[in-house]
Amino acid sequence: MRGVEVIIEAKGLAQGYGRKLVFSGLRLSLGVGTVGLLGPNGAGKTTLLRTLATIIPPRQGTLRxxxxxxxxxxxxxxxxxRIGYLPQHFAYFPGFTVYEFVRYCAWLREVPEATAHEETERAIAAVNLTAQSGRKLRSLSGGMLRRCGIAQAIVGRPRVVLLDEPTVGLDPEQRLEFREIVRSLTDATVVLSTHLVEDVAAVCDRVLVMQGGEIRFDGTPDELAGLARPGARGDSPLERGYTTVLSNRVAA
Amino acid sequence: MIRAFWIELRRSPLRWALPVLIAIELGMLFGRNTDWIGVWPQASAAAQVPVAEMAILLSAAAAWSAARVQRADGIEQWSAVARPLWQREAVHLAATVVYGLIPLLVGAIAAAVVSVGTAGPGFLWPSYLLLGATVVIIAAALGHLAGRLTQSWLVPLLIGAGVYLGLLWFASSDTFSFSVLSGAPQVEITTPALLTRLALAVALVVAAVGFQPPSRSSWTEHRYRATVLPSLLVLLTIVGVMTAGPLRQGREPPDEPLCSDRVPQVCIWPEHRRHLAELTAIAERLEAVAASRLFVIPESFHEEGLRTPEDGATFPVTLGLWAAARGMAYGVLNASFGDESLCAPATAAGEEQQQEALTEMLEWLVARAWGGMRPADYHGGFDYDEEELRRVLRLPDDEQFEWARERITTAYEATCGA
Structure with a gap:
């Protein structure tokens, strides 16, 4: 369900690397809720997330x-x-414990000192790592590390949570756990970049399909599934809708 | 900020290096000669001496620690945080510096503990400890900066070696040295030299925490300021160090040096008070040779710096008591056979003959003053027949005096009888 309040607003956004323009004239308006960002490799998903995360300033346009x-x-x-960011490659300090790492990230996000401890414990609990709070990151499994990455992204309850390919490398059970965690983020605008359509179907209430630096589709998962043409590739209505959008370049 | 600092402190890789750093500090403090014990400036300088060796490990570990973000491939992730880069790096570097200062502190405490019973009034001289702390900060900052510049595994090795070689190189320079080997009470670190070195350390810290890695982000509009200004600051402070003059200068002698109440009188710098009894005994043993009526014993012996050699016999204490005994023996020899009584030999053979006789006599006087042969840990001086000296020292006093008379005759014959 889309939130009424606009948390992320981009107008005429342009971004690129060197002479290559990845996207331009991009408009975006996102409220509270979980948004799936789908698209093939090179569509510009990661570049958009990096721009929203303020890692690279836009070449043109405005961002609120x-x-x-x-x-x-x-x-x-x-x-x-106000931004929590989990990049595709989650970097961590192996010698830190879960608590120390998330607490350190709270400090990096300038979460007020008075609430930082409480917020850290809350974030760790939200990703079901309380029992592992004192364990060093080097001893965690891949799934636990991902959860820790999410904990650092949500500590301090940021208004915007940007997750870039967060389920890569997770086994099915870990992906189910991940979905539960994302569902619990009810007060933020969560942007979830992924290749996995079923993750979008499971947790997102809005989908953006990017291709060639343009947003080809903006709607609900059901609306995307509804676009599926007979004979389109895919194992589910949503996948078929997605491949239909990519092949037909249906305008958003 | 405090919590982040504690996390850095708890998780710094330098915690593994700490026992080694402390071992270096204490090993060098007590493993070499311990003449510094009981002399405040010497103890202060001794606590600072191992810092140059510790700097190798400290700078290398700092470089390793500072490269953690690059090692984790996390530059992008960490560039998306609100906390300014310099604050993150400052907290990280602060933890590294603390691990460098702990061994120095341990060494200083150990030096104070073993000195307090014999050193008398006073305490450790802060200037030497500050100099050591300055080197710690410089080594940590250089390592941190190097680690942030590149994550190559070679960097810790190179920076460790570079810092050590740099300290060694500059140690021979009067104006650009960053360490001292001993702390004679006759000299002290000058305030401008210390302040400019501290300023250099601060400038390097600013450079180490302010450095902005290359990135595409133009949000960080102050990058040039973060790179150019610290570089200028470092250059300026280097110029400051070079123009501040020598690291140490002579101290004004005290109005009332510490003197024995015996004859001959022995006067020393008050900081050397623990040696007064031994030095008095050395002077008294020298006084005993006056019975031979061959030597003039000065009325007083003064430690170097309390008066000039022209004003009377002086001796060093900083180099150890045997060197002090040798200095006093020189004083006796000079008083007895100074330039006015011994002429220049007419021939090379005569000069050699005179030199040999005087050397034998000096070493005999030194041995008498010291109460035995030269200790094994003292080196240098002229060559002489040690077996012959041992034989002479076993003789009764009157036979020793007769032996000395023969040397004197030889010296005079060489001088004027040729």
Whole structure:
């Protein structure tokens, strides 16, 4: 279900690397809820997430996070307090314990000192790692590490949570756990970039399909499934809708 | 901030290096000679001496620790956080510096504990400890900066070796040295030299925490400031160190040096008070040779720095008591056969003959003053027949004096009888 309040708003957004333009003129308006970002490799999903995470400034256009325009370094810093980001490659310090790492990330996000401990424990509990709180990260399984990555992204309850391919490398059970965690993030705008259509079907209430730097589809999973043409490739209505969008370049 | 600092402290790889650093500090403190015990400036300098060796490990470990984000391939992840980069790096570097300062502190405490019973009034000299702390900060900052510049596994090795070689290289420079080997009470670290070195350390810290790795982000509009300004600051402080003058300068002698109440009188710097009894005994043993009527014993012996050699016999204490005994023996020899009584030999053979006689006499006087042969840990001086000296020292006093008379005659014959 889409939230009424707009948390992420982008207008005329352009981004690229060197001379290559990845996307331009991109418009985006996201409220509270979970948004799946689908698209083939090279569609611009990760670039969009990196732009929303304020890692790279847009070449053109405007970006608002939680109602605040992002233009200058001070505004970026302010916005970053409201953004949780789990990149495709989750970097961590193997010698830190789960608690220490998440607590350190809370400090990095400038979560107020008075609530940082409580927020850390809450984030760790949210990803079901309380029992492993004192364990060093180097001793965790891949699934636990991913959960820890999510914990660092949600500590301090940021308004925006950006998850880039968070289920890569997880076994089916771990993916189910992950879905439960994402479902529990009810107060934030969660943008979930993935190749896995079934993850989107399971946890997202809105889907964006990107291709060639453009948003080809913006709607609910049911609406995407409804676009499926007979004979389209895919094992589920949603997959068939997705491949239909990619093959037909259906406008959003 | 405090919590993040504690996490850094708990998880710093330097915690594994800490026992080694402490072992280096204490091993070098007590493993070499321990003449510094009981002398505050010497003890202070001794606690600082191992810092140069510790700097190898410290800078290498700092480089390793600072490269953790690159090692984890997390530059992007960490560039998306609100906390300014310099604060993150400052907390990280602070933990590294603490691990460098702990061994110095342990060494200083150990030096104070073993000195307090014999050193008398006073305490460790902060200037030497600050100098050591400065080197710790410089080594940590250089290592941290190097680690942030590149994650190559070679960097810790190179920076460790570089810091050590740099300290060795500069140690021979009067104006650019960062360490001392001993702390004679006659000299002290100058305030400008210490302050400029501290300023250099601070500048390197600013460079180490302020450095912005190359990235595409133009949000960080101050990158040039974060790179250029610290570099200029480092250059400026280097110039400051080079123009601040020598690291140490002579101290004004005290108005009232510490003197024995015996004859000959022995006067020393108050900081050397623990040696007064032994030095007095050395002087008294020298006084005993006056019975031979061959030597003039000075009325007083003063430690170097309390008066000039022209004003009377002086001796060093900083090099050890045997060296002090040798200095006093020189004083006796000079008082007895100074330039005015011994002429220059007319021939090379005569000069050699005179030199040999005087050397034998000096070593005999030193042995008498010291109460035995030269200790094994003292080296240098002129060559002489040690077996012959041992034989002479076993003789009764009157026969020893007769032996000395023969040397004197030889010296005079060589001088004027040729």
């Amino acid at each position: 996070i939680d109602g605040r325009m992002i233009r200058r370094a001070a505004e970026v810093r302010e916005a970053r307090r």
